[in-house]
Amino acid sequence: MCLLTVFTPAYNRADLLLVAYKALQRQTSKDFRWLIIDDGSTDNTGELVAEWIRQEKEFSISYYYKENGGLHTAYNAAIERLETELAVCVDSDDYLPDDAVERITSFWKKNGSDEFAGIAGLDYDTNGNKIGDPFPDQKSINLVDLAIGKYHIHTGDIKLVVRSDLYQSVAPMGSFEGEKFFNPNYLHMEISKNYDFLVLNECLCVVNYQPQGMSSNMFRQYYDSPQSYAELRKQHLSFKGIGLKYKFKEYVHYVSSCxxxxxxxxLKNKNWPLFICACPFGVLLSIVIAIKNK
Structure with a gap:
């Protein structure tokens, strides 16, 4: 059995998937399988992938179609079907550098163990520029510490390779009726409450943002999926060792989402004085978000 699953959630991205597929064909190591989760596409994604499955001889391609439910439900479907030791999500508008699989698998074979959740690597843009700062020069990093600013770096996008058993221990993510924007990073943060990720300061993914992508319009997502974002803020407020500035910001966003x-x-175990101070700002933010989405 191969070591790595590359899983790709896709929704009406038939025009972009070919780039990801060609990049996988160019991999210097074929120690992976490709799992495509079709999140209810109405284009020709299914027919396109069926042809690839029929023709591809060097690595396994699996395809699963589901009703449209948003990126987090596609993650749930992928994680349920993981059979390899490691997994990495490559979005339908991104692709792997030609040696990414080889870098990942060789690095994990040399350094990986049950002590670590997986590998944290870098994303680059299509012009070859790092997105954000590199990680500190150390063996491993904790995503919670990264989120609360312990390392004093701007990370931008990162690429996480995750142990499948840990993904499956924290999945599935919950869903709220009518909401499709629940950031799957929730899973990574749950894992990071107990595990660090090995640092690999190398490019593991090339990111090509699309205007309709999940990261492109946060105010719209806040407006369309408020309960999901409230749950995300509750998680952030549960982190240990967070400072008052970070907690205040999360209270503001939590109140806004509510x-x-x-x-x-x-919310349980509130810092009441700080929470009360944050409430007016949270109400104001919710008004701004509502106005921007009229």
């Missing part, structure tokens, strides 16, 4: 969802703020 207002947009028209739900009460049922």
């Amino acid at each position: 207002c947009l969802a028209k739900k009460g703020c049922g």
Whole structure:
């Protein structure tokens, strides 16, 4: 059995998937399988992939179609089907450098163990530029510490290669009716409460942002999926060792999400003075978000 699953959630991206496929064909190591999760596409994605499955001889391609539910439900479907030791998500508008699989598998065979959650590598843009700063020069890194600013770097996008058993221990992500924007990074943060990721300061993925991509319009996502974002903020507020500035920002966003969802703020163990100070700003943010989405 191969070591790595490359999984790709796709929704009406038949025009982009060919780039990802060609990059996989160029891999210097074929120690991987490709799992495509079709999140309810209405274009010719299924027919295109069926032809690739019929023709491809060097690596395995699997295809699973599901009703449209958003990126987090595609993650759930992929994680349920993982059979390899490691997994990495490559979005339908991104692709792997030609030696990415070889870098990942050789690095893990040399350094990996049950002590670590996987590998944290770098994303580059299509012009060959790093997105954000490199990681500190150390063996491993914790994503929670990274999120709360312990390392004092701007990371931008990173590429995570994750142990499949740990993915499966924290999945599936929950869903809220009518909401499709629940950031799958929730899973990575849950894993990071107990595990660090090995640092690999090399390019593992080339990122090509699309205007309709998940990262392109945060205000729209806040407006359309307020309960999902409230849950994400609750997770962030549960992190240990967070400072007042970070906690205040998360309280503001949490209150904003609750207002947009028209739900009460049922948060346990609040820092009441800080929470009360954050409430007016959270209400104001919810008004701004609502106005921008009219």
